[in-house]
Amino acid sequence: MNFPIGELSKRTGVKVPTIRFYEQIGLLPEPPRTESNQRRYGKAEADRLNFIRHSRALGFEVEDIRALLAMTSEPQGSCHQADSIARSHLSEIDRRIASLQALKAELSRMIDECGHGRICDCRIIEALADHSHCCTEH
Amino acid sequence: MNFPIGELSKRTGVKVPTIRFYEQIGLLPEPPRTESNQRRYGKAEADRLNFIRHSRALGFEVEDIRALLAMTSEPQGSCHQADSIARSHLSEIDRRIASLQALKAELSRMIDECGHGRICDCRIIEALADHSHCCTEH
DNA sequence: CTTGATGCTCTAGCGACTAGAGGGATTAGC
DNA sequence: GCTAATCCCTCTAGTCGCTAGAGCATCAAG
Numbered sequence: 001m002n003f004p005i006g007e008l009s010k011r012t013g014v015k016v017p018t019i020r021f022y023e024q025i026g027l028l029p030e031p032p033r034t035e036s037n038q039r040r041y042g043k044a045e046a047d048r049l050n051f052i053r054h055s056r057a058l059g060f061e062v063e064d065i066r067a068l069l070a071m072t073s074e075p076q077g078s079c080h081q082a083d084s085i086a087r088s089h090l091s092e093i094d095r096r097i098a099s100l101q102a103l104k105a106e107l108s109r110m111i112d113e114c115g116h117g118r119i120c121d122c123r124i125i126e127a128l129a130d131h132s133h134c135c136t137e138h
Numbered sequence: 139m140n141f142p143i144g145e146l147s148k149r150t151g152v153k154v155p156t157i158r159f160y161e162q163i164g165l166l167p168e169p170p171r172t173e174s175n176q177r178r179y180g181k182a183e184a185d186r187l188n189f190i191r192h193s194r195a196l197g198f199e200v201e202d203i204r205a206l207l208a209m210t211s212e213p214q215g216s217c218h219q220a221d222s223i224a225r226s227h228l229s230e231i232d233r234r235i236a237s238l239q240a241l242k243a244e245l246s247r248m249i250d251e252c253g254h255g256r257i258c259d260c261r262i263i264e265a266l267a268d269h270s271h272c273c274t275e276h
Numbered sequence: 277c278t279t280g281a282t283g284c285t286c287t288a289g290c291g292a293c294t295a296g297a298g299g300g301a302t303t304a305g306c
Numbered sequence: 307g308c309t310a311a312t313c314c315c316t317c318t319a320g321t322c323g324c325t326a327g328a329g330c331a332t333c334a335a336g
Contacts, residue, residue, distance in 0.1 A: 004283075004333095006281090015325085016282090017324080017325065018324065018325085021323075036283085036332060037283085037332090038282090038284075038332080038333090039283085039284090047267065050267065050269065051266050051267045053269075054269045056323085057276045058245060071260075074257060075256065078256065079253075079262065080254065082257065082263055083252050083260075083262060086245060086248060090242065090245045090246060093238055093242050093245065094242065096238055097238045097242065100197075100231055100235045104228065104231050104232065107196060107224060107228045107231065108228060111224050114221050116216075116217065116218065118213065119212060119215050119216070121217070122209075122220055128189050128196070128206065129189045129192070131188065138195045142302095143313090144313065153293090153294085155293080155294065155295080156292085156294085158316095159294090174301055174302085175315065176313090176315075194292090
């Protein structure tokens, strides 16, 4: 219940330098220190760090996480803002998926057309050189 | 046929500072300069820059582009390497799409379950706090 | 008491740009 | 010919979310 940073790292799967980095940018509060200046953590910090880790894994940006964490400290407030952060993140993900799928289509087409011959005949190189050959927007 | 950097920028859609940046990292050769030290470009540079721009738009990294550009200067060589760069990029895109789709599923589920009430009842906050509620890997 | 792991702070690097400061050059209109 | 707006130059620093490394102090086990 009063463990050092390496133990917090093991419990959460977040690397030690990353924990210190999160403290530096204010995602984690400054923990108490031992007499010899070492950080000591408890369960609350581990929970908070797990929240951060999971949010990052789901692709939320640090500023979003900051807002989400702020909400957890006002448990009687409305969850409207959390909903809105999550929704806008979801639509961002949708946009990224759509854009990657367009890239994938274009790339696949280029690769399929490649005759595996010489560079001067290569459709990949040619397609890269001339955007007007493309079917989708990018 | 001998135009300044702003004109090159207009022709290619690449911003002026980005063009200078590409020169700095060696993607574009150092162009000749006027007496007053201004860069002057021709069609060859515009073609090369369009190639770079299109490759970036398709998500290729600078190092890949460097390799692809090197091939264009050996037009009799095999296009095997171009094919291999494109294929590995495609599989990277596939991985990213898959990962984003997993995130999307998880996020959608969280949002659907949110009752729009108080934070202390919010499924979004709860799900972020506890990874074990998740269905997919991330 | 030694040794190896762990802890600390601080700085710099990644990728691919972007922004801004502070100056010189060019060009269009009067 | 003059002026003002626009363009161009170099250089430095910032973006995001870490990660790596230097150089040193401390801790736990044998």
